[in-house]
Amino acid sequence: MTLLAYLDPGSGSILLQALLGGAAAIAITGKLWWARLLTILRIRKDPVDPPAESASARDEPERSRAS
Amino acid sequence: MPPEPAADPGSFRDPDSRVFRDGDRILRALSDRGLSDWERLVGSSFFGRMQEEGKIVPTERIEDPEATRHEGFPAAATLRHARVPFVSYPYEWPFSMLRDAALLQLELLRAALAEDMILKDASPFNVQWHGSRPVFIDVGSFELLPDGEPWAGYRQFCCLFLNPLMLQAYAELPFQSWLRGSLEGIEPAEARAVLRGRHTLRAGVLAHVALHARLERREGERDTRTEVKKAGFRKELIEANVARLQKLVGKLDWGSEKTAWSDYSDRAHYDAEELERKDRFVRETCASVGPGLTWDLGSNDGRYSRIAAEHSGYVVAVDGDHATVEALYRDLREARDERILPLVMDLADQSPARGWRGAERGRLEERGRPDLILCLALVHHLSIAANVPLAEVLDWLASLGGTVVIEFAGRDDEMVKRLLSRKRDDAHPDYTLESFEQALGQRFEIVRREPLASGLRTLYEARPR
Numbered sequence: 001m002t003l004l005a006y007l008d009p010g011s012g013s014i015l016l017q018a019l020l021g022g023a024a025a026i027a028i029t030g031k032l033w034w035a036r037l038l039t040i041l042r043i044r045k046d047p048v049d050p051p052a053e054s055a056s057a058r059d060e061p062e063r064s065r066a067s
Numbered sequence: 068m069p070p071e072p073a074a075d076p077g078s079f080r081d082p083d084s085r086v087f088r089d090g091d092r093i094l095r096a097l098s099d100r101g102l103s104d105w106e107r108l109v110g111s112s113f114f115g116r117m118q119e120e121g122k123i124v125p126t127e128r129i130e131d132p133e134a135t136r137h138e139g140f141p142a143a144a145t146l147r148h149a150r151v152p153f154v155s156y157p158y159e160w161p162f163s164m165l166r167d168a169a170l171l172q173l174e175l176l177r178a179a180l181a182e183d184m185i186l187k188d189a190s191p192f193n194v195q196w197h198g199s200r201p202v203f204i205d206v207g208s209f210e211l212l213p214d215g216e217p218w219a220g221y222r223q224f225c226c227l228f229l230n231p232l233m234l235q236a237y238a239e240l241p242f243q244s245w246l247r248g249s250l251e252g253i254e255p256a257e258a259r260a261v262l263r264g265r266h267t268l269r270a271g272v273l274a275h276v277a278l279h280a281r282l283e284r285r286e287g288e289r290d291t292r293t294e295v296k297k298a299g300f301r302k303e304l305i306e307a308n309v310a311r312l313q314k315l316v317g318k319l320d321w322g323s324e325k326t327a328w329s330d331y332s333d334r335a336h337y338d339a340e341e342l343e344r345k346d347r348f349v350r351e352t353c354a355s356v357g358p359g360l361t362w363d364l365g366s367n368d369g370r371y372s373r374i375a376a377e378h379s380g381y382v383v384a385v386d387g388d389h390a391t392v393e394a395l396y397r398d399l400r401e402a403r404d405e406r407i408l409p410l411v412m413d414l415a416d417q418s419p420a421r422g423w424r425g426a427e428r429g430r431l432e433e434r435g436r437p438d439l440i441l442c443l444a445l446v447h448h449l450s451i452a453a454n455v456p457l458a459e460v461l462d463w464l465a466s467l468g469g470t471v472v473i474e475f476a477g478r479d480d481e482m483v484k485r486l487l488s489r490k491r492d493d494a495h496p497d498y499t500l501e502s503f504e505q506a507l508g509q510r511f512e513i514v515r516r517e518p519l520a521s522g523l524r525t526l527y528e529a530r531p532r
């Protein structure tokens with residue numbers, strides 16, 4: 001089971017973390033954009049379809065603060 | 068059956084951990100998942116060490132399921148925390164307090180990552196103070212590092228720590244009023260609206276502000292979480308980002324050149340002998356009251372906070388001038404002082420009740436009543452500069468219930484003259500020693516009075532009726 005954080009991490013913020021991760025980030029970023037390219041070229045199915053049950057929850061991200 | 072313990076109104080967002088108050092006890096109820104995270108935390112090497120170093124609030128598990136019995140939150144376990152002396156909020160801190168709280172957050176995050184744990188959020192509301200020592204209070208924030216997941220608190224760290232600090236350090240924009248207006252903090256796009264042009268070249272702005280705002284605008288609808296996971300996101304990326312943030316925040320600076328007190332003039336016309344008499348008056352009152360909690364309102368450089376601290380359990384030093392409080396905090400930090408909490412607040416526009424139903428973040432007097440209140444060189448600022456009627460000022464002080472040491476500066480006092488000169492000639496006709504003393508006497512029992520500064524100022528000790 002995937003644990004979802006109670007805090008919405010933010011889509012852009014997630015991507016930024018993949019870019020800011022120093023040397024390790026290069027490989028990840030390469031893979032990420034490669035996957036996107038394959039999707040655009042329709043070689044691969046869209047990998048970013050959110051799971052059905054969380055689709056509606058993502059419409060309006062709730063960004064909570066701490067307890 | 069005893070009444071249900073009161074759920075803390077500022078702690079309900081994390082579904083796995085909730086704080087309750089039971090008299091003087093601060094308790095935390097954990098869900099099943101919260102409990103397994105707690106067990107992992109207790110087994111870690113850093114948790115005990117950080118508690119010993121005073122960086123994490125002392126916490127123990129207690130076997131008292133009734134203590135956190137609460138409808139809608141079945142507790143799998145109950146923790147008990149040590150109390151912090153007085154709760155404060157980031158919109159009341161000077162720059163270096165927010166910066167030091169950020170560094171503590173990052174230090175704990177790094178220690179947790181080394182043992183495959185993480186902090187699930189990054190909120191300055193999770194940091195409180197023992198004087199100048201920050202302490203992390205939200206033990207429920209530590210959780211098992213989910214495999215392949217990025218740091219969920221990164222955005223919150225930017226909004227509530229990094230952006231406020233950068234706006235202050237780079238653009239001289241005071242962050243307190245912004246954070247007071249938005250408990251969610253300053254979003255990347257908002258920070259970018261200020262940190263443009265030449266600011267883009269300052270450390271951290273390009274990545275954490277400009278790129279962040281751009282990606283947020285472009286990627287808002289995408290499920291990047293699944294994407295980065297598939298691309299092999301791992302812990303090392305978080306660690307690298309956190310190390311960069313530590314370096315960045317450590318270098319941010321504001322207020323270093325502003326160590327001169329911004330308002331020396333209030334003390335300038337006291338000679339040494341009179342200053343000593345004023346010190347003695349304050350010291351004697353503190354000794355006779357023996358207060359648990361003292362408020363020093365208009366604390367300036369903290370001279371009287373320090374005197375009060377000799378005989379008080381704890382002192383909250385409040386001043387409206389950011390640079391002055393910044394300098395006081397730096398001094399206290401240097402001295403490792405744990406008895407005086409310096410806060411930035413305009414007393415004519417105090418911290419309001421904030422958050423959900425106005426109950427998450429309390430007003431100053433909701434967080435602890437003072438046994439002693441120092442109001443030195445303050446009344447004329449409130450009454451003349453801020454136009455709060457004398458009677459209103461005294462009503463508020465009387466409502467707090469403590470003894471007051473209050474100074475009244477007459478119309479011939481240099482500071483008062485200066486304040487009055489900015490008003491029309493017949494302004495504040497009721498600002499006289501006689502009407503002040505009468506109003507004070509109606510609300511308090513005047514224990515003693517002492518004329519100072521050649522009779523231009525008068526010091527009173529007054530007890531609540």
